[in-house]
Structure formats: structure tokens, C-alpha cells
Amino acid sequence: MSLPTDRLIHETRFWVRYAETDRMGIVHHATYVIYFEEARNQFSRDMGASYADFEKEGIALVVSEANLRYLAPAVFGQQVVTKTWIDDLKSRRITFGYQVENPESGEVHCTGTAKLICVTPEGQVQRIPQQWLESWGRALETK
Amino acid sequence: MSLPTDRLIHETRFWVRYAETDRMGIVHHATYVIYFEEARNQFSRDMGASYADFEKEGIALVVSEANLRYLAPAVFGQQVVTKTWIDDLKSRRITFGYQVENPESGEVHCTGTAKLICVTPEGQVQRIPQQWLESWGRALETK
Amino acid sequence: MSLPTDRLIHETRFWVRYAETDRMGIVHHATYVIYFEEARNQFSRDMGASYADFEKEGIALVVSEANLRYLAPAVFGQQVVTKTWIDDLKSRRITFGYQVENPESGEVHCTGTAKLICVTPEGQVQRIPQQWLESWGRALETK
Amino acid sequence: MSLPTDRLIHETRFWVRYAETDRMGIVHHATYVIYFEEARNQFSRDMGASYADFEKEGIALVVSEANLRYLAPAVFGQQVVTKTWIDDLKSRRITFGYQVENPESGEVHCTGTAKLICVTPEGQVQRIPQQWLESWGRALETK
DSSP: OOOOSSSOOEEEEEEOOGGGBOTTSSBOTTHHHHHHHHHHHHHHHHTTOOHHHHHHTTOEEEEEEEEEEEOSOOOTTOEEEEEEEEEEEOSSEEEEEEEEEOTTTOOEEEEEEEEEEEEOTTOOBOOOOHHHHHHHHHHHHOO | OOOOSSSOOEEEEEEOOGGGBOTTSSBOTTHHHHHHHHHHHHHHHHTTOOHHHHHHTTOEEEEEEEEEEEOSOOOTTOEEEEEEEEEEEOSSEEEEEEEEEOTTTOOEEEEEEEEEEEEOTTOOBOOOOHHHHHHHHHHHHOO | OOOOSSSOOEEEEEEOOGGGBOTTSSBOTTHHHHHHHHHHHHHHHHTTOOHHHHHHTTOEEEEEEEEEEEOSOOOTTSEEEEEEEEEEEOSSEEEEEEEEEOTTTOOEEEEEEEEEEEEOTTOOBOOOOHHHHHHHHHHHHOO | OOOOSSSOOEEEEEEOOGGGBOTTSSBOTTHHHHHHHHHHHHHHHHTTOOHHHHHHTTOEEEEEEEEEEEOSOOOTTOEEEEEEEEEEEOSSEEEEEEEEEOTTTOOEEEEEEEEEEEEOTTOOBOOOOHHHHHHHHHHHHOO
């Protein structure tokens, strides 16, 4: 997978937390699922559409699929930058693409996707509210 | 701190999970807070009073205080046994005592306490329902 | 994905931990990556080939790929059973298949795979030691 | 506990991560142990004395005690600021004080302390290297 050239790429930067490492001395692989999540939430906040507000409308985006490829370990003492983009947007689902890199060296630690579907509290699939489709749609047209 | 001799000691046993270790090669210290929580939930289940049912009554027990002393590291490849007892029980709060040990060697990894208070969803302190006071009270009288 | 019919299926059972839930009231999706890991470690232990011993030989299995499909949420108050099998075994890599179910209802929460490669501490890919290839190979021939 | 008035208070700010919440809808209480850790690591980085470098000297600071008081829940959608100071500094141990607040409202979520001791990889207590004693010592004299 490589970064798309035709759309907005959002960047979120964190310091690796000590608690995120494991006894192999590297960031534990489950952590990237959380980096992905936090990066898409930061993406939404930076677009003026906080996911906390999304849930206030009584609906939620639940992850229906996650795929991760691990390329090189990240370690404590470094930062990671998570590049996030909207890979696909449908009326009921959104797919984000991710690439986690070392901002110093450019080395790629992990790439992946997360597919989310819009559901009611009872778990019924439902249309993403128009305002959100439009916000996220703008990220597809940006370039 | 040493184990009380006058009351029921509940034991919960887990395998250390790889994800719980950190790059020092040992169980990360925040993990014990989760061991404590899971041990008291198992304690309640074994008393026939699942905490999941407690929350169904529209109330919750929130942790108001946690204190931990770390004595010797636990590592991947071992089990840990968490010994749990009720240290104190009041009408609105309950304090659990803990000792996490290596079941093979008896070595003590961590001791501590967690104080919980009964609250409504709005965060107002409230009386623990009678049935639960009685269940937990029995654990105080057992020996 | 469905369970394979031609090979050994290992089962590991946990109680959902409170800390594993999120504010949606369900097990957070990153948790399944940890369930997968813990299930394959339990699988190895039950085969008499603890992964803790594997690392003692100065090598490690690092996850190079993880794929998860989320079908139905798991909640606090229930157990989950993780069914694990060896999907593919090569001289330098092993792929595990997973299905996480509610043991009461049989409902499937999540399915997935994790591909691991054998590396030296310096990150160089290397052959899985013969003894381990044989142990895991037996799990492929069991049925 | 209240903030000390006679020494340097370091501030680290995070967004609450979704994965850090639990089904009560609030930041899970074990998360604060990780906030504390990350805040003291940021404190060290900002003093020009990264803890990653500390471990390169073949020694480590292990937590020997942690004490937390929970005052008001933090939620997804907000930031938290962790105020950190050095509460006590001895030749072989350092104690940090913490106060986690909502930066918008000033509400205090959690206060606490973490005591760390300097050890060799074999777990033997040892003197904190002079350079680090001096770095941290400056944070005690700053005001």
C-alpha cells in the first residue's frame, strides 16, 4: 500500500508511551489499532466535526473491519506520525486508510485500513447523517 | 501489609498476557489496577452477585482511591494469583484489599487496596442496595 | 470465514474484563488483537511449547499482519471463547486463524487472522527452529 | 492534596482516547497510571533528559508505589492536562506528584503520587546517576 496522491492526508503525531511497549522492546502490535482510532478522531476534530458530537446524535460508528500490516517496529523514545485519509465513503459506511511513520526517519511502521459502519444503539445499520457525509466528503475532494 | 487472618480470601488466577509486559521485560505497573478490578469482579461472580447485575440496577461502583505497592516483578510465562478480600464495608462504600502472588513460588508481586463508592449515573453518592451489603457482609463474617 | 473442518481447533476462554469495554458499552475492538495473542499463547502452552521458551532461544515471532472482522459486540458480564487454529505454516512464518464466540449463545463476535514471522533480535527473518515446526505441524495433521 | 507552590509544575496535555473509556462512559481508572507515566516522561524530555536515554545507561526506574485519588470523571471529547512535580528526591529514589485536570473547566479528575527507585537489570537498588540527580534537582529549586 502507498499513500494516495489525490486526497487530503491528515497527520496526527504522538510520543510513544512506555506502557505501549512490550517485552520485545517495541510498540505492541495492538497499539496501532488505537493509534488508528485516535488519528481518525483527531482528523474529525480538525475538520470541525468531533466524533464526540457524532455520538450525541444517538448513533455511533462501529468498526466492522480492521487490517494491519506491520513493516518496522516503533520504539519508546520516538514519536510516531499517523497519516490518515478517507479511502472510501458510502452512505452507511466509511473506510479510513492509515500509514504510521517515524517522523524523523520517514520509516513506515505500519499501514492499514479500518472500515466503520453507522449504527443505532440497538446495532441497526443506518445512514450517516447528511452533515457528516458532507464534512467527510470534502476530505475526498480536497486535492 | 499482610493477608488478613480473620476473613474470606478469594483467589483469581490469570496467565500474564504478553501485551501486559513492557520493554523492561516485566508486567507494566498499570496492569495491576486491572488485575485488582478483574479479581473483585470474579470475587463477586463467585459469590453469586455479578457486578454486571449491579449495574443493571442503574447504579455503579466507582473507584475513589487506589493504592499499590510493587514488591517484585511478574513476567510473561508465569501465572499470577490475585488474593482479594473485603477490607472495609460501609453503607455507601466498600474497600477491597489485594495481594498478587506468583502461585509457583509464593513471591508477592504487588499489594494494594481499592476503595469504591456507590453512585447514580449522575454521580451522586448513594446507599449500596441491601442485598449487596448482605452478600459482601457475608465475606466479612466467613472466618 | 468459517471454521476449518480438517484441523485441530484450540479453545481459550476468558471473562470479558471491565477495562476492555469502551463507552459504547462493548468490548473495544483493539481488545480482540490481544485475545488473539493470548489465545495463541495458550494454544502453544497446551501443546507443551510455551512461547516464553521460544523467546529464550533468542528469537521471536513478530506479527507481520493482522486482519479482523467484527460481527457482533461482546459485553461485560459474559465470557468469550477464542477458537484458534493454524491456518498456514511455512519455514519462516506461521498464520493463525481465529474465531471469537459467546460460549453461551454461539454468537460470533469476531473472526480474523494473524501472520507471524520468525526474527532475530536484530529483526532478521530466520527459520523457525525444527522442534517448533514439528510441534505446530502436528496441529495441522490432527484431524 | 493541593498543588505545591514552591516548585516547578510541568504540564502535559492529551486528548482523551476513545479506547481509554469504559462502559461507564468515563476514562477507566487504570488509565491515570499511564497518564502519570507519560506526563513524567514528557517532563523529563522537556528538561532535556529523556528517560529513553536513562535506560541506555543500563539502569531503570521502576515504580515501587502508586497512590491515586479519583475526584471527578473525565470523558471522551475533552482534553486532560496532567500537572507533574517532583515531590521528593533521594539518591536512590524519586517521587512525583500529579494532578490531572480538565483544562477548560479546571475541574480536578485525579491526584496522586508515584514513587520510583533506581535499579539494575537484575533488580538491585542503585544510586541515580549524578547527572540525573542534578537535572531533577533543578526542578526542585526552580521557584
